Amino acid sequence: MKRILIFFLVVFVTTISFAQVDRSKRPDPGPAPTVNIGDAESFELPNGLKVFVVENHKLPKVTFNLILDIDPIVEGKNAGFIDAAGSLLETGTKTRTKDQIDQEIDMLGAFFSTSATEITASGLERNKEKIFEIMSDMILNSEFKQEELDKIIKQTLSGLAAAKDEPNTIAQRVGKSLMYGKTHPYGEIETEETAKSITLDMCKKYYETYYKPNVAYLAIVGDINLNTAKSLIEKYLGKWVKAEVPKNTYETPKMPVTTKVSLVDRPNAVQSVIGIAYPIELPVGSEDVIKASIANLILGGSSTGRLFMNLRERHGYTYGAYSSISPDKLIGSFAAYASVRNVVTDSSVTEIINEMKKIRNDKVSEDELQKAKNYLTGSFIRGLEKPETVARYAINIARYNLPKDYYKNYLKNLNAVTVEDVQTVAKKYIKPNNANILIVGNAQEIAKNLNKFSISGKIDYYDIYGEMYDPNLKKVPEGVTVEQVLNKFIDVTGGREKILLVKDVTRNLTGQIQGMDLKVTITIKEPNKLYSFVDAGVFQQKTVFDGVKGKVTAMGQDKEITGDMLETTKLQANLHAYLDYAKAGIKTELTALETINNNDAYKIILTLPSGIKMTQYYDVKSGLMVRQMSVLSTPQGSFNQTMDFDDYRDLNGLKYPYKLTQITGQGTIELKTTSIEVNTNPSDSLFEVK
Secondary structure: OHHHHHHHHHHHHHHHHHHOOOOOOOOOOOOOOOOOOOOOEEEEOOOOOEEEEEEOOOOOEEEEEEEEOOOOOOOHHHOOHHHHHHHHOOOEEOOOEHHHHHHHHHHHOOEEEEOOOEEEEEEEHHHHHHHHHHHHHHHHHEOOOHHHHHHHHHHHHHHHHHHOOOHHHHHHHHHHHHHHOOOOOOOOOOOHHHHHOOOHHHHHHHHHHHOOHHHEEEEEEEOOOHHHHHHHHHHHHOOOOOOOOOOOOOOOOOOOOOOEEEEEEOOOOOEEEEEEEEEEOOOOOOOHHHHHHHHHHHHOOOOOOHHHHHHHHHOOOEEEEEEEEEOOOOOEEEEEEEEEEHHHHHHHHHHHHHHHHHHHHOOOOHHHHHHHHHHHHHHHHHHOOOHHHHHHHHHHHHHOOOOOOOOOOHHHHHHOOOHHHHHHHHHHHOOOOOOEEEEEEOHHHHHHHOHHHOOOOOEEEEOOOOOEEOHHHHOOOOOOOHHHHHHHHHHHOOOHHHHHOOOEEEEEEEEEEOOEEEEEEEEEEOOOEEEEEEEOOOOEEEEEEOOOOEEEEEOOEEEEOOHHHHHHHHHHOOOOHHHOHHHHOOEEEEEEEEEEOOEEEEEEEEEOOOOOEEEEEEEOOOOOEEEEEEEEEEOOEEEEEEEEEEEEEEEOOEEEEEEEEEEEOOEEEEEEEEEEEEOOOOOHHHHOOO
């Protein structure tokens, strides 16, 4: 009976509770959760170095993070030297060579990284003094050497070569120059020319001028207490000499008076990279920052944002569309971006602008607001689980002169934001009529539908370095034809008769990829047979094509050549296709003049029988082919592939390029020809597909 009575009471009380709830009305949100943000202990050395210590004894580990608070520097024609100086910091000191530093770090099991404005070192607590002694040696005694700078410049040039054909990287670089201007430190673009101009003296001067304690903040996080930390800092950095550090001023970038449309033409692009961006004055710690972060999260700050749901879920234009509103001490920014199919480029721009207008003109819903608050609350609380977050907050308060309780009041201020606040900041910072719209894509396919976004109806064309040009000034001279360009190439490389005498060619090349030596052998034999072998030591890849079918063997696995790869392989296996492209079923079109390696080159688009397009460039003066570009579609997605041809040499009356540079999104491979063998009649068994 007692059990029945208890059950009856529970049902009765629950029923009463349900009866009192109005399910048609959203319950009022509860108060902001209270979180306890631990205070970082801090002290300042007489030389001005500000130190923040956050104890965390959960793991026997300590991390040291030094940050320089300096004004950005305009590098001009030497863009890139500051980053080079940052990389040089870990390449040797007055007491240690790079090899010695690397060996000591490996023995300690420690992690080190350096940059122009930051040095980080971490490792086990028992090794903390040795780790910090090495870090201090880098700070106080770095000794830059030419051979190390040469390595850095070489790596930089390789990265820049790969970036030439990477649409997202192009969009980022050109987008910055449009938003801030190329004379502003945020808008400078590093090029091959600026990288090659970097000298050791530039890097040394930067280090000697700006690495000073009075502009430095040092965070120490982990299994360490204040007294131990203070003892370490005084011992190793107490004699670090302070000095006046230059202050830099710049003209504040402004958003466009009216929306501008800019285009970087990438002829082989199968997608368009869209960026809609402009500068905003939103200082770190401004009372608008939290409100703007909510507005941005609703607009496009995550995969639940309106841009994502519109362009991907509703229209299927893209895999993702996002936005950002970024505060900055100097100048903030707004950006919305997506990569979309060529055919829907203008439609995607329309939808992004519509969403920007909508969040300005209409209040967001209470549901959207609350979900955004919940998301940001969770992110904030999760971040506090990391002790380095507390240290970063302490440095931010000091560096940006924030209120002492800025982060302690974060959740309270977040919870207080209303739908009216969101609309106010949206109107203030989201400006669809004052934006730079930048598209990186195939101009021939997309340009005609983009001028409607510009009040003047004008599209500005830029190259990959952010330099404006008039595409009409690069038109092919009247009377020049595809046949003339190709015939000149045939003539300067030996002539049709001599070329036809070649029945097979075997080329041996060497190069490097990711630090590994590379050997490549390529054999092509009439009619349409191809063999290649790539040997990178730990990795080998063999490709065979018998004229009809082919396969690639790597890592003990065989993969049949199909799709786009099969079509391009057929073309590569045809020794003499360029003598008569029409006979091979390939359509040709001479479309423009472009600048390739500082020289004018004719641009010819090849359309294979399957519809695949390739682009070839022929130097106007020499007549030689200097570049070939193609887009390969794979199960992992489409990617651009560029091959540059250089160092043509004579071999038995025929000219062959002895230097081949392959550029992909994964990097640059420079191949040098060691030998070319002609008419050796290799066995047909070499090309068998088993």
